[in-house]
Every structure is written in C-alpha cells, then in structure tokens.
Amino acid sequence: MEETRRFGHVVLVSGPETLLAERAVKRLITDAGAERPGASLFRLAASTLDAGALAEATGGSLFASDQIVVIEGLDDLPQDLFDAVVSLATSRVEDLALVLVHPGGMKGKGLLDRLKKTPTQVIDCPSLKAWELPQFAISEARQAGGRLDQATAATLVEALGADVRAIVGAVRQLLADSDDGHITEAVARRYFAGRADVTSFSVADAVMAGRRDEALGQLRWALENGVAPVLVCSAMAAALRSLGRYLDAREGRVRDADLARVVGVPPWKIKDLNRQSRDWTPHGLAASIGTVARVDAEIKGAASDPGFSLEQMVIEVAGHRGRRPEASHH
Numbered sequence: 001m002e003e004t005r006r007f008g009h010v011v012l013v014s015g016p017e018t019l020l021a022e023r024a025v026k027r028l029i030t031d032a033g034a035e036r037p038g039a040s041l042f043r044l045a046a047s048t049l050d051a052g053a054l055a056e057a058t059g060g061s062l063f064a065s066d067q068i069v070v071i072e073g074l075d076d077l078p079q080d081l082f083d084a085v086v087s088l089a090t091s092r093v094e095d096l097a098l099v100l101v102h103p104g105g106m107k108g109k110g111l112l113d114r115l116k117k118t119p120t121q122v123i124d125c126p127s128l129k130a131w132e133l134p135q136f137a138i139s140e141a142r143q144a145g146g147r148l149d150q151a152t153a154a155t156l157v158e159a160l161g162a163d164v165r166a167i168v169g170a171v172r173q174l175l176a177d178s179d180d181g182h183i184t185e186a187v188a189r190r191y192f193a194g195r196a197d198v199t200s201f202s203v204a205d206a207v208m209a210g211r212r213d214e215a216l217g218q219l220r221w222a223l224e225n226g227v228a229p230v231l232v233c234s235a236m237a238a239a240l241r242s243l244g245r246y247l248d249a250r251e252g253r254v255r256d257a258d259l260a261r262v263v264g265v266p267p268w269k270i271k272d273l274n275r276q277s278r279d280w281t282p283h284g285l286a287a288s289i290g291t292v293a294r295v296d297a298e299i300k301g302a303a304s305d306p307g308f309s310l311e312q313m314v315i316e317v318a319g320h321r322g323r324r325p326e327a328s329h330h
Contacts, residue, residue: 006032006097007039007066010089012074012115015125016104019164024123025070025099032068032097039066039097047076054084058096065095072101075108082111089118128164131260131267133157136164140171146181148174152188154268158201159192199227200235203314208239208276212318219310229306233296236317240292244285246273284320291316 006028013024033039042057049071057069071077077085088098102112104126116122128136134153141148148156148171160166174183174191199222206215222232242265249262260267295313299306 006035006068008092008094008096010092010098010100010115010118010120011123012100012102012112012120013123013125014102014104014112016127017125017164018103019168020125021101021103024125025072025101028097028099029068029070035097036066039068041068041070043070043072045076046071046073047078049077049081051081051084054081058088058093058098066097067095068097068099070099070101074100074102074111075105077108077111082114085111086114086118089115089120092119128162129261130157130162130264131257133162133164133167134266134268137167137171140168141175141183144172144175146171146175146178146183148183149185150268152183152185154266155185155188155192157266159188199225200231201239203232204235204239205272207236207314207317208243208280208321210279210318210321212314215314215318216311219314220307223307223310229299229310230296232310233292233299233313236313237289237292237296240285240289240317242269243273243276243280244282244289246270247277247280247282247285250277279322281322284322288317288320291320 011028013021013028015021029041033041044053044057058067071085085100088096089100100115100120102108134150134157137153137156138148138150156167156170160170170188170191171183174187175181177191178184178187199218203215203218203222206212206218219232223229242263245263246259249259254262256270257267260270263270263273265273291313295309298309
C-alpha cells in the first residue's frame with residue numbers, strides 16, 4: 001500500500017489531454033481524502049499565487065493540519081516561486097498532499113525538469129493519437145460495465161474525430177440507451193444519424209468507394225439536415241489526403257499498425273484504404289484534390305448555389321476514380 005500514500009508526497013500531472021488530467025487529479029483528491037478524512041482541500045491557479053499565498057496553502061493551519069493542495073496551470077507559475085515549489089517537492093511535508101498540474105508544452109519546462117529530479121511521481125496525460133482512439137472508446141465502455149466492439153468503436157471515432165470528451169459522452173449515452181450494455185454498430189449509427197460530421201464522412205466514403213449515386217443522395221440528405229457545405233468539402237479532402245498518404249507510405253512494405261501511424265488513421269482504416277487504393281491512381285487523386293480545393297474556394301467565396309457546387313464536386317471526383325492518365329496506355 002506504500003505507493004498509494006498521498007500525504008508526504010508530491011504528484012505532477014503533466015500533458016495536454018485535459019480530460020485525462022482532470023480524471024487523474026480527481027482520483028488523487030479522492031485517495032488523499034480517504035487517507036485523511038478531515039483534510040482541507042485547496043485548488044489554486046498558479047498564475048494568481050505569490051509567496052505568501054503558497055506558504056499559507058502548503059504550511060498547515062491552526063484549524064486543519066492536513067491539507068490537500070492542487071496547483072493548476074503550473075506553466076503560469078511566477079518564476080520567483082520555482083524554488084519554493086521544488087523545495088516542497090524535495091522535502092516531503094508529512095501533512096501535505098500536493099498535486100501539481102502542467103498542460104504540457106515548453107512553457108515552464110525548466111520547472112518541470114527540476115521537479116522530475118525530485119521524488120515527485122509523474123502522471124503523463126499525452127494527447128491520444130488517431131490510432132489509439134478506438135481502443136480508448138472500448139476501455140471507456142468496459143470501465144462503465146458495458147461492451148463495445150472494434151467496428152463500432154471505429155464508427156464512433158470516425159463520427160467524432162479526436163474529441164476525447166465527445167467520445168466519452170457518446171459511450172455513456174449509448175450505454176444508457178442500450179438494453180444489455182452492448183453497444184452495437186446499428187445503435188451507434190442510429191445515434192449519429194443527425195450528426196453533421198458523420199453525414200459528411202458518409203458522402204466522402206461513398207465517393208471513394210465509387211458509389212456515386214449513393215453519395216449524391218447522402219449529400220442532398222446532409223444539406224437538407226443543415227450540414228454546412230464546408231464540412232462536406234473538408235471530409236472529402238481528408239479522405240483523399242489519407243489515401244494519398246497511404247499510397248506514399250505503402251511503398252516501404254511496413255506493417256498495418258506502423259502504416260496507420262504514418263498515415264495518421266486508426267488501424268482498422270488501413271483495410272478501407274487498401275481497398276480504395278486498387279481503384280485510384282496518384283493522377284486521379286491529384287485531380288480530385290484540385291477539384292475539392294476549387295469547390296471549397298467557391299463555397300467560401302459565397303458561390304450562388306453551394307449545393308450545386310458540391311454535386312458537381314461529387315460527380316467530378318467520382319469520375320477521376322479508376323481513370324489512368326492517357327499517357328499510360330501506350
């Protein structure tokens with residue numbers, strides 16, 4: 001049990017993923033409160049601290065000797081307090097549970113480097129990479145007592161992008177709506193039916209797979225349901241760029257998991273890209289990217305009819321699929 005003691009210890013929670021950082025801080029406060037139920041809790045913003053306030057918060061008081069102190073935004077700590085904070089981390093004050101929170105990045109890095117040389121425990125909260133997000137969704141469901149399979153996790157991530165909070169919210173909502181704690185792909189697709197980014201992605205997916213008429217139907221449905229035209233453009237551009245990066249990276253004969261990292265997509269997406277790659281040439285991709293850029297400019301330039309521009313984009317891009325440049329036929 002020794003390592004779970006919070007009093008007499010300093011913990012540094014460091015990294016840009018705020019949801020993970022908040023969870024870590026909450027867990028630390030709960031642990032410390034359980035260890036010493038009468039302890040006082042202080043949550044302080046580093047930017048507002050001066051020597052007096054820091055000493056008061058960390059030095060105990062007449063009324064409560066046990067103190068849980070959380071200092072947030074350590075990157076904004078005034079430089080004249082660096083020594084005092086390092087000293088707290090080094091001396092291990094017995095009636096103090098100190099939690100320091102730093103959002104990552106270079107600001108205040110000198111202080112971080114010094115803290116890492118003390119007995120401070122470090123909890124890293126890095127931004128999750130694209131290929132880690134489906135697994136994150138699966139573990140969220142598991143922790144909440146539910147089940148989520150890989151394909152459904154992939155649907156969630158495709159719908160929500162890298163928004164970790166949105167993924168957590170969706171998993172909780174879907175579990176609440178499911179009868180048996182199992183989130184199926186059908187349930188997820190139903191849940192996301194009205195979401196702008198899903199419908200724009202489904203237009204792009206249909207175009208990439210050569211299902212032009214389906215793409216046009218999806219496009220009309222999306223626009224009728226209030227999807228911003230610019231979202232359809234960005235989904236189309238993202239799909240083309242992913243395939244372009246895949247075609248470049250594939251030359252190196254790397255494993256799917258490594259390929260996913262290079263391309264910047266979750267591993268399950270590699271199978272889709274592999275399928276698409278049989279029907280697309282670099283020439284067709286380049287022409288399509290040009291088409292999307294032109295239509296994007298038209299829409300942002302207040303084109304008289306964005307819906308018409310997007311329909312033309314779908315027809316043109318679908319037309320570039322599978323076509324080899326004339327020069328290759330000799």
